[in-house]
Every structure is written in C-alpha cells, then in structure tokens.
Amino acid sequence: MSRKLARECAYKLVFEFLFNQTVNKRTYEIFEHIDLDDNDIEYMQKAYLGVVTNYAELMDIIAKYSQGFSIDRIYRTDLSALLIAVYEMKYMSDIPLSVSIAEAVELVKKFSTEKSNQFVNGILSTVYKELNAQKSE
DSSP states (O other): OHHHHHHHHHHHHHHHHHHHSSOOHHHHHHHHTSSOOHHHHHHHHHHHHHHHHTHHHHHHHHHHHSTTSOGGGSOHHHHHHHHHHHHHHHHOTTSOHHHHHHHHHHHHHHHSOTTHHHHHHHHHHHHHHHHHHHHHO
C-alpha cells in the first residue's frame, strides 16, 4: 500500500509543478516526512525529479499521442498522471508497463473526471505499444 501512497505523493508534487514550473522545496519536504519506507521515498523522489528533469521530452511524447487534443487542453490532473506513467514506462524498468498504466488510471479515477480514465488509458496504451515495438527492434 505504501507504493500507492508514494505514487500519489509524486502525483501531487507533479501537479504542483505544472502550475509553478519549479520544484517547491517546502512541499517536497512535507511529502518526504509522510510515513513511507525508504524504498517508497526513493521511488517518490525518483519519479518526481525524473518528471521534472525530463519534462520537455515527456510532454512531447504525450502531445504526440493526444491526437486531436492540444496538450494545453488536457486537465492538469490527467497530465500529472500521464507524466508520471510515461516517465515510469520509459525510465523505470523495474516497474512493469502495465502497472504504470493501471496506476495512472487509478489516480485519475480518484482525482479527475469520470471520462479521464479512458483518455489516460488510451494515450498510455499507445505509448505501451511504441515502447514494446522499440524493445523488439
């Protein structure tokens, strides 16, 4: 259960980043003191800072697959989940791609609109196919 909490913390940090475009050290410190084990704190740090570091690349990937939807029109709640999931899928090989998708869908079910889970799932399924095709080559 604590990995879910760590992912939710990373999600909230990324959500805040989308508004400020900077790392808020105070918020980050608050989340570091949540009751998580060392592995989950490490995950939260890696996911959050990974999204921040690779933000432009991750946004390009999401924009590529959000056909017919300007990236500026994507709800920030959905975009936060997409950024974390795409980062996990691309850079965290210890997390199965299907888990990244399922967890992103769960986040938007909890924090976004009724239809957001279908939108997020659709984009991430396409990213999944591309990453699997790249591995096969």
